[in-house]
Amino acid sequence: MRGLSLFLGCVIPNRYPGIEMATKLCLAKMDIDCVELKGASCCPAPGLFRSFDRTSWLALAARNIVLSEELDRDILTVCNGCYSTLADANSIMKEDKALREQVNRHLGEIGREFKGSIEIRHIIEYFHRELGPQGIRKHVERPLDIRVAVHYGCHLLKPSRDRRLGSFERPEFFDELIESLGATSVDYPDKTECCGAGGGVRSALKEGSLRLAQNKLSRIKEAGVDCIVNACPFCHMQLDLGQEEIQRMTGAEYNIPVLHYTQLLGLALGFTPGMLGINLNVIKSNTFIQRIENGQ
């Protein structure tokens, strides 16, 4: 199996650096061969730039993929949006020769060429396929006795014919990874529903976008959990920063801590909440953090 290159994207390094730190700490501790993909850009974001112009979207995605091809490493994404863009662009260009030639003419301007020699991975999909819940469990030093609302996010699961991760209606693989850390993944209505951020909706039509997030947060609140765990920094932002925005908009208060899976994993591997940047969230998770630090 090829080694990995870590693709950061935009929201992780530039808005939630705790997720970047958590990812790097976990990968190093689990001895997974992964280097940082230096010089990479925005993936570019699927909902926005794929909507605006397909060729530019493909060309910029192709440059990111080529950077990793040149290292002979598969790309590891930690974001559903980056995964969606890079995995889709990679398979589109592998399959459509004419399109690949068109994109390569643009890449020629910067002296690069898309070859189609690597794969795109998402950290959740990678953990589940390559290590499995059992493999993850072996690394756990601090089992987490907490109740978790898992949020898969759309682009980890769909289009399902391309993702091939089983049922998009009732998926289980992410729940299994959470439970391998000792936590309980709690069922709740609208569990696989969209957070509302994607497709350029959060950036341009924020009020409507937050109504989708509010629906999810209400369902999660009713289920009674210690935190939400996601696989995507854009869902993370929508569900974390979104709580403050919803409060301003409607007065509704949720106060639910939001963690990316790598941060939850980091806690189970023995890192402190501070090292994983969990305190950098908009929703301050003091009770949750104290509970983890006091060994529950």
Place this chain on the structure above:
Amino acid sequence: MSEPPHDNTDLLNTMKAACKDTLKCMQCGVCSGSCPSGRHMAINIRRLVKKAARTVDVLKDEQLWMCTTCYNCQERCPRNIDIVEAVFSLRSIAVREGIMLPEHGRVSGLLIRHGHAVPIDEERRKQRAELGLEEIPLTVQSCPEGLEEVRTLLRSCGFDRLTGNRNKSNARTETA
């Protein structure tokens, strides 16, 4: 809404070609029933796609930008129509016609300037340093040659002209 002054036949044909797949639609409504945006916003995805084969007005309809691309409609469509692909195509046609929401034009500018749709800010630089990460991420943001490559590519594809340096109509004001 008044008709644009010029002949729209070519434009409508482009739209029809982009949505060719949707001719298989039997109007069952599973798509709009599965649409989370439809639960909370004005979008009716079934009606939107149906209209796209009949009138260019769809390009100016704000509903076109209410889709979060969650893929529920496409996954559940009994006729296996790639509905989200049709939305992407219609949006691209709208952008080529100069129709774009103002915030999307702004984000495109950020991509051209920084190589990121969401660039670093002062607060996060400080947070990164405190966490023990490089203050500026090792992306194009700390790689001037890489940023130049991104700009060259976007120019080569005409992205700047398409989204950045052109007076754009405001879809919001033109929607009923």
